[in-house]
Amino acid sequence: METIVAILVGVLFAVGLYMMMQKTMLRVVVGGNLLSYGTFLALILSGGLNKGMVPVLVEGVEEYVDPVPQALILTAIVIGFGMTAFQLALAYRTYQETGTDDLDELRHEDEGNGAHE
Amino acid sequence: MNFATRTKGTAPMSEHFVFLPLLIPFVAAVALLPLARRTRLQRVIAASAVLLLLLVCARLVVALRSQGLIVYEMGGWPAPYGIVFAVDLFAALLMLMGAITAAASLFFAFGSVGPQKERYFFYPLLLFLVAAVNGALMTGDIFNLYVFFELILISSYLLFSHGGRAGQLKESFKFVLLNMISSAFLLVGIGGLYALTGTLNMADLAVKVAALPDKRIAAALAAVFMFSFGVKAAMVPLFFWLPRAYGEVATPVAALSAAVSTKVGVYALYRVFTLIFIHHVEYTHKAVLMALAVLTMVIGVLGAIAQMNVKRLLAFHIVSQIGYMLFGLAMLSVAGLAGGIMHIMFNMIIKPALFLVAGATEQVTGTADLRKMSGVIHRAPALAFTFLAGGLGLAGVPPMSGFISKVTLFYAGFLGGHYLATAVAVGVSFLTLFSMIKIFRMAYWGPQDGLPSKQLKAARGHGLLLAPGAALVAAGLVMGLGGSYLIDYADAAARWLMHPAWYVAGVLGESSAQALLAALEVVAP
Numbered sequence: 001m002e003t004i005v006a007i008l009v010g011v012l013f014a015v016g017l018y019m020m021m022q023k024t025m026l027r028v029v030v031g032g033n034l035l036s037y038g039t040f041l042a043l044i045l046s047g048g049l050n051k052g053m054v055p056v057l058v059e060g061v062e063e064y065v066d067p068v069p070q071a072l073i074l075t076a077i078v079i080g081f082g083m084t085a086f087q088l089a090l091a092y093r094t095y096q097e098t099g100t101d102d103l104d105e106l107r108h109e110d111e112g113n114g115a116h117e
Numbered sequence: 118m119n120f121a122t123r124t125k126g127t128a129p130m131s132e133h134f135v136f137l138p139l140l141i142p143f144v145a146a147v148a149l150l151p152l153a154r155r156t157r158l159q160r161v162i163a164a165s166a167v168l169l170l171l172l173v174c175a176r177l178v179v180a181l182r183s184q185g186l187i188v189y190e191m192g193g194w195p196a197p198y199g200i201v202f203a204v205d206l207f208a209a210l211l212m213l214m215g216a217i218t219a220a221a222s223l224f225f226a227f228g229s230v231g232p233q234k235e236r237y238f239f240y241p242l243l244l245f246l247v248a249a250v251n252g253a254l255m256t257g258d259i260f261n262l263y264v265f266f267e268l269i270l271i272s273s274y275l276l277f278s279h280g281g282r283a284g285q286l287k288e289s290f291k292f293v294l295l296n297m298i299s300s301a302f303l304l305v306g307i308g309g310l311y312a313l314t315g316t317l318n319m320a321d322l323a324v325k326v327a328a329l330p331d332k333r334i335a336a337a338l339a340a341v342f343m344f345s346f347g348v349k350a351a352m353v354p355l356f357f358w359l360p361r362a363y364g365e366v367a368t369p370v371a372a373l374s375a376a377v378s379t380k381v382g383v384y385a386l387y388r389v390f391t392l393i394f395i396h397h398v399e400y401t402h403k404a405v406l407m408a409l410a411v412l413t414m415v416i417g418v419l420g421a422i423a424q425m426n427v428k429r430l431l432a433f434h435i436v437s438q439i440g441y442m443l444f445g446l447a448m449l450s451v452a453g454l455a456g457g458i459m460h461i462m463f464n465m466i467i468k469p470a471l472f473l474v475a476g477a478t479e480q481v482t483g484t485a486d487l488r489k490m491s492g493v494i495h496r497a498p499a500l501a502f503t504f505l506a507g508g509l510g511l512a513g514v515p516p517m518s519g520f521i522s523k524v525t526l527f528y529a530g531f532l533g534g535h536y537l538a539t540a541v542a543v544g545v546s547f548l549t550l551f552s553m554i555k556i557f558r559m560a561y562w563g564p565q566d567g568l569p570s571k572q573l574k575a576a577r578g579h580g581l582l583l584a585p586g587a588a589l590v591a592a593g594l595v596m597g598l599g600g601s602y603l604i605d606y607a608d609a610a611a612r613w614l615m616h617p618a619w620y621v622a623g624v625l626g627e628s629s630a631q632a633l634l635a636a637l638e639v640v641a642p
Binding site for chain 1: 264267270274275278282283286290301307308311317
């Protein structure tokens with residue numbers, strides 16, 4: 001089970017990074033998102049997978065899943081949602097201001113007005 | 118070793134006091150949110166909050182000089198299980214410098230950002246940034262470090278894109294992306310450490326990592342952390358987001374970010390590489406960090422020399438100065454760390470000062486392009502000389518404190534036998550001086566005809582804008598003249614960093630510290 005999830009983490013990282021190297025801003029945002037999902041899965045792995053067990057710590061329970069990584073992931077997911085929302089807003093505003101969401105064109109625009117030195 | 122002997126002084130400070138540097142800016146920022154339309158009231162609240170923060174941080178530094186470490190247990194849960202804040206002198210010194218810079222940036226913002234931005238939550242964002250930075254400096258829990266980093270980043274993103282010009286938005290987008298990748302790696306690193314040790318508390322991590330029989334995975338995680346914090350600290354080769362982003366943003370934001378944001382990355386590197394990853398010093402510190410430090414110094418200053426935009430030039434100098442700070446860490450000796458700490462402190466004062474003075478100059482000349490400005494010294498001599506004083510200070514000319522911190526670093530470098538790196542550091546200082554003189558010669562010296570005539574009126578009102586920058590330059594001068602006191606504090610802070618067992622004893626108690634010492638003895642004969 002751990003091995004499968006570890007491979008999945010690698011796949012998510014690869015796809016995410018590939019998407020982040022695209023020209024369209026929206027794809028870049030989606031790529032960033034996939035990257036964070038990869039990290040969430042990696043965090044799950046850090047506590048060890050214990051299939052079918054509950055993440056509780058009460059007296060008498062012998063077999064359980066480590067609850068700490070789940071708390072960490074919850075925090076990380078909330079932060080990730082905030083970041084994604086901001087990125088989408090930023091990408092949309094950039095599109096409104098510049099009229100393009102192609103990152104290559106944005107770069108050329110910059111060199112055109114002499115700001116590049 | 119008896120750990121209790123270090124706690125001298127009369128009355129130990131209450132642990133609740135430690136929480137104030139986080140609480141004050143946070144509460145003030147929240148209080149400002151419903152007051153968006155009332156700019157005057159916003160200014161009063163923001164200014165009083167920052168000044169109060171300044172007093173609290175100063176008091177904290179004084180207390181920690183005698184007390185060493187203050188641990189605040191959230192909800193009364195003891196250390197390895199609950200979340201703790203552990204503030205040592207190093208963190209307190211950075212908080213104090215951050216508060217000074219925040220005050221100066223805020224007062225500059227009063228005169229420069231304009232009502233449009235003030236209505237769109239400029240001051241609350243500035244205060245959130247300060248609160249998040251203080252939180253990151255105070256926390257003793259590595260996952261909370263990640264959370265506070267994200268808080269710093271989201272405030273920075275908003276401040277960087279505040280105003281919404283096309284160039285700003287574009288640079289912010291890159292900034293967000295790069296930091297997203299670095300945060301993802303930070304999370305993976307934290308997950309790895311948790312899988313390895315089953316704890317997130319930094320003191321506990323120090324003990325558990327030291328007790329690992331095989332530290333190769335820990336060494337791999339050290340690389341992950343070095344990458345992640347390196348992006349945030351703008352270390353070469355991970356600095357590309359910085360110069361352009363800083364070239365675009367409003368002056369007070371650039372000043373405050375230059376002072377605090379990258380330095381928190383440096384702080385995090387100092388923290389984990391003096392507390393947790395201290396087992397392959399020959400490799401991590403003396404080889405990798407040292408090489409990166411030298412490259413950061415050189416590439417930063419070369420980038421600065423090539424620039425013609427004042428803000429970008431100064432931004433490249435941030436990168437170069439980060440190199441000096443990493444140099445101090447890479448030596449991993451008391452003298453080296455003390456020099457590095459002093460350099461961080463001085464940079465947190467002088468770098469924003471230069472940004473603020475350059476921003477005031479931009480108001481006078483109407484441009485940030487060096488080729489278009491000339492002869493500001495005729496119109497605004499005070500501005501010109503303030504910049505010169507700050508620039509010489511950055512280059513390390515006495516009596517500014519940059520001289521003392523650099524000399525300490527050079528001394529530590531020779532003492533540690535890092536002759537090549539020290540020689541490079543000396544050379545980079547001359548190049549820094551050269552580029553500062555370049556700004557002075559092109560922008561302030563020369564004939565006056567470079568100034569467009571419509572800027573003549575704007576030149577009159579620059580006095581208010583000059584004051585915060587001049588105050589910071591004066592603070593740098595005071596730090597230089599009071600160098601012996603500064604060294605005293607930096608040395609005490611460096612000693613704490615060099616003795617991780619002291620930190621562990623403060624957070625977890627003496628038995629854990631003994632365990633760490635025993636484990637370290639096994640590793641390093």
